[in-house]
Amino acid sequence: MEQKVSFVTFATADLDAAREFYVTGLGWTALLDVPGEVLFFQIAPGTVLGMFDAVKFAEDLESAGAPAVSGVTLAHNLNSPGEVDACVAAAERAGATVVKTPQKAAFGGYHGHFADPNGVVWEVAHNPGWTVDASGRVAIGVIG
Known part of the structure; x- marks a missing residue:
């Protein structure tokens, strides 16, 4: 496997709050914004930061539990x-x-x-x- 990361994606409980914070508050430009689903920002050449609605994120993983990230x-x-x-x-x-x-x-x-x-x-x-x-x-x- 090539040593690189193309996407960093977080399950996001409140996608509207994320949009308000990153777009309105910090002035970032969305690469792709699908309301109620996902919000992507290009953060470096070839690298994207994603904020994925937590429910949709779990569905995508086919996981019944809420995804969690720590550390x-x-x-x-x-x-x-x-x-x-x-x-x-x-x-x-x-x-x-x-x-x-x-x-x-x-x-x-x-x-x-x-x-x-x-x-x-x-x-x-x-x-x-x-x-x-x-x-x-x-x-x-x-x-x-």
């Missing part, structure tokens, strides 16, 4: 601690719950966490050891 964060890296503060504040204004106020991180950078209206947790970070070259290749260096 997962989506991460958004920025160029400075000030950008982290601004991003977390914008997410909070859009309806997010701040899980961890931005602060110095154990890894040597700076980060904070927020949860979207459906509980999807985002880490917003400035990590000076994180670089992406012109080809898109990531390097993670040790800080300090």
Whole structure:
């Protein structure tokens, strides 16, 4: 199997709240929006973030139980601690719950966490050891 991810999709209890948060609150543009079913955003070249109605998600999996995700964060890296503060504040204004106020991180950078209206947790970070070259290749260096 090729080492790549094309879609990250979350079962979403309230698709309208997700739309309000990401589209109206954060200003994101939907790649595909099927009301009552699914909402997709292109988040990187060849990569899509999906918010799938939880009932439809379970039907798609042919699962009787409600799908659950735990121990997962989506991460958004920025160029400075000030950008982290601004991003977390914008997410909070859009309806997010701040899980961890931005602060110095154990890894040597700076980060904070927020949860979207459906509980999807985002880490917003400035990590000076994180670089992406012109080809898109990531390097993670040790800080300090």
